[in-house]
Amino acid sequence: MPDVFDILRADHREIEQMLTVLGGDTTQASPDGPMRPETRKKLAEKLTIESAKHEAAEEEYFWPTVRDRLPDGDRLADHAVDQETAAKQALARLDRLSPDDAEFDELLSEYIPAAREHISYEEGTVWPALQVQLTAAEAEELGKNIASAKKIAPTRPHPRTPPDPNLLKAAGPAVAAADKVRDALAGRGEN
Ligand SMILES: [Fe+2]
Ligand SMILES: [Fe+2]
Incomplete structure (x- = not known):
């Protein structure tokens, strides 16, 4: 059975793929030609939806466990939640912009490195500390709660x-x- 880290890692890899595509050079012709603005907007919407669900599930189940089980859990969780709050503000603004607005690309160019930093903070700093505290059964149980929470989570920041x-x-x-x-x-989130 997948545990909490398997579930969150799968989300992180999916989010990173979207960040890579959105951060790519849009003027450069790929085999399919440059990415159309509507396609970029759709991808940004998908990124926003997936991030909103992921962060809501973390905030409901993951950070409370970190606070509860790690001696410096509050400090670790506070920093991560601050990053998540900044990300939600950026994604909420992005959601209202057209891909033709100059601010759309400006915002993305700030958001993309911040989102990568957040993922690497979770995986590199928080996970190793929590991994030694949780039993396999606890990690699976937490994974189950996160997976269920994502199914009923908000899709907007x-x-x-x-x-x-x-x-x-x-x-x-x-x-x-x-x-x-x-x-x-x-028609948001539809291909
Ligand atoms: Fe997060
Ligand atoms: Fe995460």
């Missing part, structure tokens, strides 16, 4: 919602349902 685990667990499904209605109306 909500930078003004405090990243409080209990609040997210209580309000998350209703917020997620409202997000999905807005997604459907906007």
